[in-house]
Amino acid sequence: MSLPTAECILKIKDGDTAAFRELFYTYKDALFCYACKLSRSSELAEEAVQEVFMKVWINRQQLNPDLSIQSYLYTATRHCIFNILKKAALDASLRQAIFYHQPTAANTTDDEIRNAELQRVKTKVLDLLPPQRKLIFCLSRIDGLSHEEIAQKLGISKSTVKDQIVKASRFLKQELHTHHDIIIPMLVLTMGVTTTSH
Template sequence: MNNKYTDEKELLIGLKSSDEHSFDMLYKMYSKRLFHSILLLVKSEQLTLDIIQDVFMKVWQRRHYIDTEKSFKSYLYVISNNFVKDYFRKVSKDQKMKDYYLNQGIDSFEGIEPSLAFKETNQLLEKALDTLSENERAVFVLCRLEGKSYSEAAEVLGLSSSTVGNNLVRATSKVKVYLSGSVMFWALIISSL
């Protein structure tokens, strides 16, 4: 590899000046990392590949605005998180897609027996998650629902571990307040004991 392209900052400078080789190198550096984090959320390899394509298309389109002094990794995760959020907004309006994702969760769920209780809990939790900021939601999903550590979530989101911790505390508090009056909340708590 040419030494000119070994430093990320130099690659970003190249990208800003429309150097396709710099763009390709950045794609190679980050596409696999993005793939794994997006796949955890959308559960579809093809959809994950489509989102990655959209993310890097957006990077190319906005290349002149990239700040070479800021974390490119964080920039990518913000863009990809926005695409994932947009996708789930569309899914929430499409009953077939809702059913597909709900069934994905039910197939792998071994806690509460009746699927109706799971559906109600899942819908209630989704409403609670809608009250969170983008970062709070991402941290909550990664740490509470997927069981990732603070450091793993920090790496996926391009945040510090302390920022992840702060977001998780706020998110957990908001979710508890939202769910505290619900019978389904207590069923969920009891089933996790």
């Protein structure tokens, strides 16, 4: 199949699905291989390629037929993979920092079953945080950034940063408390949160 021409890109901008399919089938395999090399994961590579083409279609009006669509697709795929890997690393680090610093327990079957269930609950609760609140919480607890640094990085006020961290901490404690009281002392110590009444 020949490479899509500027005319093909113009058709895509006009909503031509046949032209979009031509673009997709021309580049999907090459982009998948490229994404696999970057991520070393076929699942992440497939996710990235799908996301890239989805964004191409959604933002098709912004395509420039005078520029190389190939360069655009490879750049978009690279950025997508990096974002996916960054998010995965951030989520893993957050779970590790918050939820796995537990006191050593006796190695009994009951303890193992109990801890396994607690880990399941805590992971589920963590994912309930809104994306921005979770990001702010990560930057504070994982990256160790100050409120001012987070505010500058995200373009928000210091008061907003503080408010989001407090709300995230309270939410996590409250949700976990509904599942098991034993989590609370560990969570408070790990987060460095002081309980206050408002």
